[in-house]
Amino acid sequence: MSKAPLFERIAIIGIGLIGSSLAHATRVNGLAGHIAGHDADADIRERAAALGLVDSMHADIADAVANADLVIAATPVGACGDVARAISDHLAPGTIVTDVGSVKGAVIEAMAPHMPDGVHLVPGHPVAGTEHSGPEAGFAELFRDRFSILTPPAGANEEAVARLAEFWRAMGSDVEIMDAEHHDRVLAITSHLPHLIAFTIVETASELETELEAKSRDDDVVTTREVIKYSAGGFRDFTRIAASDPTMWRDVFLLNKDAVLEMLGRFTEDLTAMQRAIRHDDGDALFELFTRTRNVRRGVIEAGQAGRFQYTENGD
Amino acid sequence: MSKAPLFERIAIIGIGLIGSSLAHATRVNGLAGHIAGHDADADIRERAAALGLVDSMHADIADAVANADLVIAATPVGACGDVARAISDHLAPGTIVTDVGSVKGAVIEAMAPHMPDGVHLVPGHPVAGTEHSGPEAGFAELFRDRFSILTPPAGANEEAVARLAEFWRAMGSDVEIMDAEHHDRVLAITSHLPHLIAFTIVETASELETELEAKSRDDDVVTTREVIKYSAGGFRDFTRIAASDPTMWRDVFLLNKDAVLEMLGRFTEDLTAMQRAIRHDDGDALFELFTRTRNVRRGVIEAGQAGRFQYTENGD
Numbered sequence: 001m002s003k004a005p006l007f008e009r010i011a012i013i014g015i016g017l018i019g020s021s022l023a024h025a026t027r028v029n030g031l032a033g034h035i036a037g038h039d040a041d042a043d044i045r046e047r048a049a050a051l052g053l054v055d056s057m058h059a060d061i062a063d064a065v066a067n068a069d070l071v072i073a074a075t076p077v078g079a080c081g082d083v084a085r086a087i088s089d090h091l092a093p094g095t096i097v098t099d100v101g102s103v104k105g106a107v108i109e110a111m112a113p114h115m116p117d118g119v120h121l122v123p124g125h126p127v128a129g130t131e132h133s134g135p136e137a138g139f140a141e142l143f144r145d146r147f148s149i150l151t152p153p154a155g156a157n158e159e160a161v162a163r164l165a166e167f168w169r170a171m172g173s174d175v176e177i178m179d180a181e182h183h184d185r186v187l188a189i190t191s192h193l194p195h196l197i198a199f200t201i202v203e204t205a206s207e208l209e210t211e212l213e214a215k216s217r218d219d220d221v222v223t224t225r226e227v228i229k230y231s232a233g234g235f236r237d238f239t240r241i242a243a244s245d246p247t248m249w250r251d252v253f254l255l256n257k258d259a260v261l262e263m264l265g266r267f268t269e270d271l272t273a274m275q276r277a278i279r280h281d282d283g284d285a286l287f288e289l290f291t292r293t294r295n296v297r298r299g300v301i302e303a304g305q306a307g308r309f310q311y312t313e314n315g316d
Numbered sequence: 317m318s319k320a321p322l323f324e325r326i327a328i329i330g331i332g333l334i335g336s337s338l339a340h341a342t343r344v345n346g347l348a349g350h351i352a353g354h355d356a357d358a359d360i361r362e363r364a365a366a367l368g369l370v371d372s373m374h375a376d377i378a379d380a381v382a383n384a385d386l387v388i389a390a391t392p393v394g395a396c397g398d399v400a401r402a403i404s405d406h407l408a409p410g411t412i413v414t415d416v417g418s419v420k421g422a423v424i425e426a427m428a429p430h431m432p433d434g435v436h437l438v439p440g441h442p443v444a445g446t447e448h449s450g451p452e453a454g455f456a457e458l459f460r461d462r463f464s465i466l467t468p469p470a471g472a473n474e475e476a477v478a479r480l481a482e483f484w485r486a487m488g489s490d491v492e493i494m495d496a497e498h499h500d501r502v503l504a505i506t507s508h509l510p511h512l513i514a515f516t517i518v519e520t521a522s523e524l525e526t527e528l529e530a531k532s533r534d535d536d537v538v539t540t541r542e543v544i545k546y547s548a549g550g551f552r553d554f555t556r557i558a559a560s561d562p563t564m565w566r567d568v569f570l571l572n573k574d575a576v577l578e579m580l581g582r583f584t585e586d587l588t589a590m591q592r593a594i595r596h597d598d599g600d601a602l603f604e605l606f607t608r609t610r611n612v613r614r615g616v617i618e619a620g621q622a623g624r625f626q627y628t629e630n631g632d
Binding site for chain 1: 570595
């Protein structure tokens with residue numbers, strides 16, 4: 001006799017990379033009696049249904065969350081408030097409501113006011129993803145050996161937190177609990193600033209072509225075609241990061257503004273110091289710094305966070 | 317009856333990642349009758365000899381290049397001038413001398429004055445590498461499907477250029493010819509600036525721990541341990557790039573100073589615009605920019621430069 005699934009009915013709101021991966025992982029690990037889905041976009045609903053990702057797909061979000069004991073908002077963080085408002089009147093007491101966004105303070109602020117009594121809001125964030133988007137991009141293994149961070153507000157129901165933690169562990173994640181504000185500062189440096197910088201350098205490189213159009217061909221201009229052609233020297237890794245979902249990242253930067261601007265300020269100071277060292281031919285300072293940064297990589301490898309596929313190429 | 321190898325004797329000066337990869341690739345593809353090696357570091361010479369990378373290993377650089385018809389300086393670019401000076405009196409007429417450095421203008425400036433009449437200096441740069449260093453890091457496939465750029469000075473011997481191009485093609489590379497100044501500008505944006513930024517952000521993240529030491533534990537500080545733990549959100553990709561050889565990179569930044577500072581200036585402008593868009597909640601500007609950068613990734617994939625191992629994980 002097999003064990004009863006962890007949840008009777010899970011409702012996944014938003015069927016992108018994370019939503020579809022959750023559907024796969026829930027099914028593969030037998031974590032729900034029924035998986036209901038909703039997406040605001042009719043085309044996505046149709047594609048997700050065609051893929052058989054969920055047991056029932058609903059055009060009306062109220063139908064998706066009806067009788068669910070776990071509701072997961074897997075939308076861009078900017079949409080979480082609207083989701084909370086739309087489901088508010090249709091949640092049964094005891095339901096756990098969570099999300100998967102990369103910003104937690106703003107999500108709590110947007111969702112908490114709409115939670116009825118007896119419904120448990122436990123925001124969460126699986127630190128996992130790829131540069132691909134949409135219902136076709138998901139896979140069951142996405143969360144395996146990755147951290148999932150839960151940020152329960154003060155006074156959150158302990159049983160609800162424990163049950164949600166068990167859900168993530170069953171999909172292979174390590175679960176960490178921290179407060180929302182700290183989460184947002186940690187992610188600002190480990191994820192948001194790296195993405196911001198990757199988007200920016202890809203933009204800088206793309207602008208070179210516009211120059212070509214504006215100038216005479218006699219100038220020594222570097223074209224985007226050349227940038228792409230010789231991208232194995234380092235640039236290509238940034239293009240991968242900068243290919244992530246535009247809506248998701250717009251929301252992240254706007255909703256974690258303070259922490260992102262703080263980390264960006266620190267980075268800019270360090271970059272200016274680097275610029276000064278180059279300008280003044282301070283080779284010792286550069287050498288010392290590059291030796292220090294090398295050791296950080298060792299830490300990442302030792303922590304098992306270097307990526308599942310060993311990516312041996314880089315370039316010089 | 318097998319064809320005669322392309323070169324009778326190749327001398328590889330500097331047995332790091334690139335030197336050892338050249339040794340492997342030369343041997344696997346039967347490109348030399350004899351492979352001679354030299355490294356200024358006795359420990360490296362010993363390790364390379366123990367690995368059987370070369371047919372003869374020489375403590376004296378003059379012995380390594382004696383009777384060679386191809387000499388490859390595979391040292392950090394800052395050492396190329398010293399290499400040229402040391403081998404100058406020991407080169408036979410007709411010998412091709414090349415290098416593998418990521419900066420070409422400075423290499424020509426440092427090496428050309430030491431080349432005797434009848435010796436052909438044809439600087440080169442395989443746009444390939446990994447974050448690993450040393451004689452153990454090399455492998456024969458490193459140059460396959462990567463671009464190797466040759467930057468022959470004006471009036472270079474055409475036959476020598478063609479023969480060196482054939483050598484690179486035989487190891488699987490696509491060969492491109494361009495002038496040194498243009499090479500240095502292209503690499504400044506495709507490789508040098510990305511590395512500079514990666515080194516800097518890893519430095520920014522590492523400094524957070526120092527803060528922890530300085531402050532009381534009650535503050536909401538982010539520790540390096542946390543940065544490493546949650547690095548799957550994007551940061552880890554930068555740590556890989558920032559793990560590259562410190563000597564090599566110090567030399568690159570100092571010797572391609574003008575182009576690096578120019579590209580860095582452009583990047584800083586774009587970063588400031590990004591900062592301003594975030595501060596003023598200009599979501600439309602961010603969304604539009606992120607949509608543009610996404611298309612560049614498509615170009616990299618279509619150009620076949622996205623990396624040999626598909627690396628599907630990124631993070632949010």
